[in-house]
Amino acid sequence: MVFAGKTSRSKELYDRACKVLPAGVSYGIRALPPYPFFVEEAQGVKLRDVDGNEYTDFWVGHGALILGHSPKRVIDAVKKQLPYGTHIGFSHEHEIELAERIVANVPSAEQVRCCASGTEANLYGTRLARGYTGRMKMLKIQGGWHGGYDSLHKAVSYPYTKSESAGLNPKTTEDTDAVPYNDLEAAKKRLKTREYACMILEPVMGAAGFLTPEPGYLQGLREVCTQTGTLLIFDEVITGFRLAPGGAQELYGVKPDMTILGKIIGGGFPIGAFCASADIMERIDQRKYPKAEERVAHGGTFTGNPISMVAGCVTIDQLKDGKIYIDIDRLGKRMREGLEDIFSRGKIPATVTGVGSTFAIHFQSRIPRNAGDCAKNDMPTTKAYFAHMLDSGIIYLSPTVSHCWISSPHTKEDVNAYLKATEDFVKSYKP
């Protein structure tokens, strides 16, 4: 049955939500057409809405839930912590335990500071890069999404020339420049001026649909950043602990100067973190830099929240023997290859991107190299595919750019059901 025919209670909640929440949602990306379904229960990779419909979730909490929804070991650990303090506001052992796990796994991390979100981690991480280098300019990637922090909220949407938000003071973005992903020469040209504090990028571009780096690209950026005294920052909010315990830097063998983390390291609770060598991180240390103007400020009420720390530790512990990566990467490969096969036999031009447990579909005949190429995706087909998958009980976001993650509770049957629904779409779709 089509979505609107089976979601009357969700429609009621949506009408109620619209009175108190702008667009009826807490985050614009969740405003599904024609209206969002409202989830009553989330277990593993299955969502049950308030009308009793079930969906297989390939969005898994914005990619944060590598173990799926409500994993037992995380729930048990959180329950154990709850009576000892939900928000302590002083030092406790769990913050050391999470930092130790990050340092043990992430090649570029010697020291860590946690925040409450990936946005905050990017704010503080880039502030640290500016404080450490004494330079103010920053280079990012066109289409790169690093959260809502003003200075990085530039050149996010095609054609990358307009303001990304009303109310965004242009002064906060005037020192930020952007170049296309996978274009080493464009980055080199900028960085050789030696004016940039940092080059920040996602090593695999999540927001554009998991575009992967061409051979030599990340290595080339590493070299030019070293030559020019620019800090190379990998925003691994998505890829950290997703592509490997050491993230994309482990997978591609390129060590950045600083890493931004989030999502998975919170085990389903709010988190962000930035980490780097002790030499860089000590700029935050008030014992070494007692003067405010020399020290980089970082803090926050919920930093080091014990629930996020405990949930993050249990999650990382389950990932460390590597078995989960073998399983989810195998399913990811099966999915990408299955989709390529279906599209190669059908009449709709489409390509598939992604690596490991990630995948995305682009309705165009060329594999995109960068976010600008993704702007050429056929939008009516992209939206029709989303609506078809939703009617088939399969959910991901967004309706205009697919981001799909496979998590440990996904099964071969879930992948087969996704492929079958795609095959049905390819056979029945009339542009």
Ligand SMILES: Cc1ncc(COP(=O)(O)O)c(C=O)c1O
């Ligand atoms: C690469 C990347 N960086 C930063 C962020 C922002 O993280 P948060 O939404 O936790 O603020 C996101 C969020 O999706 C992201 O994908």
